[in-house]
Amino acid sequence: MIFGFDEGELKILLIKRKEAPEEDKWALPGYFVEKEEALDAAAQRVLRQMTGLEDVYLEQLATFGQPGRHALGRVITVAYYSLVKIDDFEPKAAGLAREVTWHTVHNLGDLAFDHAEIVAVALKQLRESIRLRPVGFELLPPAFTLTELQHLYEAIWETELEKRNFRKKILAMNLLRDLGQVQQNVAHRPAKLYEFDESRYRALEKSGFNFEVKENRR
Amino acid sequence: MIFGFDEGELKILLIKRKEAPEEDKWALPGYFVEKEEALDAAAQRVLRQMTGLEDVYLEQLATFGQPGRHALGRVITVAYYSLVKIDDFEPKAAGLAREVTWHTVHNLGDLAFDHAEIVAVALKQLRESIRLRPVGFELLPPAFTLTELQHLYEAIWETELEKRNFRKKILAMNLLRDLGQVQQNVAHRPAKLYEFDESRYRALEKSGFNFEVKENRR
DNA sequence: GCAAAAGTGTTTCATCTACACCCATGT
DNA sequence: ACATGGGTGTAGATGAAACACTTTTGC
Structure with missing residues (x-):
């Protein structure tokens, strides 16, 4: 598949x-x-x-x-x-x-x-x-916005998630690197672009960290 | 296996x-x-x-x-x-x-x-x-004590768990039925015997309940 | 009465939840 | 200037973590 x-x-x-x-x-x-x-x-x-x-x-x-x-x-x-x-x-x-x-x-x-x-x-x-596990990132382009990531989870879980808590949770894990870039040509405030920091994940994993995204419905 | x-x-x-x-x-x-x-x-x-x-x-x-x-x-x-x-x-x-x-x-x-x-x-x-998932019970006899259940988790996880919190967590799920019986012929206060209430689990599961045992190390 | 394991309550701290408003851009 | 989605802070509730002592039995 x-x-x-x-x-x-x-x-x-x-x-x-x-x-x-x-x-x-x-x-x-x-x-x-x-x-x-x-x-x-x-x-x-x-x-x-x-x-x-x-x-x-x-x-x-x-x-x-x-x-x-x-x-x-x-x-x-x-x-x-x-x-x-x-x-x-x-x-x-x-x-x-x-x-x-x-x-x-x-x-x-x-x-x-x-x-x-x-x-x-x-x-x-x-x-x-x-x-x-942080496998969702495999489905996203190398640079993505938090909203894209949220939509990915929503699509797979067939649910809607609460924006602020989702972002807080994800960012608190410290696994996304802010690329210092933003979206181009969008008719609204452009979103920041992030990439998944795989090496940091591997390091955290070794020291007992567990990736987990809660299904915090809207 | x-x-x-x-x-x-x-x-x-x-x-x-x-x-x-x-x-x-x-x-x-x-x-x-x-x-x-x-x-x-x-x-x-x-x-x-x-x-x-x-x-x-x-x-x-x-x-x-x-x-x-x-x-x-x-x-x-x-x-x-x-x-x-x-x-x-x-x-x-x-x-x-x-x-x-x-x-x-x-x-x-x-x-x-x-x-x-x-x-x-x-x-x-x-x-x-x-x-x-509540599969650990498959490894235990039909009537078991909470300490036996804890030892099962400890053996599989190769860790030691904190007694009070483990029991509180498990009992709070409301999935064990107190059999009203106790251990026989043990040289200490006999432990209560419980059985896993599978039908209750199935019911709870349908209404969105998720079984989860945290790895609360001692 | 002593050894051995069973059983229990509370406080502290961290995390989760719910919630409403301002911000940056294109048109 | 307006429409669109981006972005943030906080108070209150909930759950996790850490902790020590009493109870019941066999010997």
């Missing part, structure tokens, strides 16, 4: 299959693991083939192996999900795909095979994951 | 292999998935064959598929872990096993294949899991 964030919405990259079974249905991108290939390497390879991206956040999710989940025989899927910065690439149809596009993650409609279930599991994990 | 809790220690059930490769090394119990068997069903089957137990907590952990991790060919392992009440059964050697015994989970020594890595991943997940 490839997650992205754009226009305030959590998106997922789907392909429209050009082959049976499940021809013309939307499906998760994926392909077979090679004979002597590690699972992580296979996930990275498929991701690279789909997006051209390397060095992105990639994590194993779960393995799905119900008999009968694929019409042509027993297929066991080791699902991975990755978080990408959505404007780092332009989706192009290739391989199994007739079309490749971003879909808003809520209301995906029917998906091929058991892919709806896989997406549901991924979403559940993603929601937990952004709460307890 | 089969976790148990006994004598204040977190234990794991290991088999001593009676066949090459890795003969006579301690290994995680496991076996092949059948041709038309679901993964969950296979995990349950292996667990039943090892312990005779059914209806226990069982959860998929992760999938391990490095080429070369098994000497005789490519083996991909879908690891599950289960939490059992340790005195519900007596381990008996069978199948691949020359011996089957409980081992204290810290300082396991060398394990067969990459099983040490699998145990490490499981431990990490178990630590998170007992913090955020």
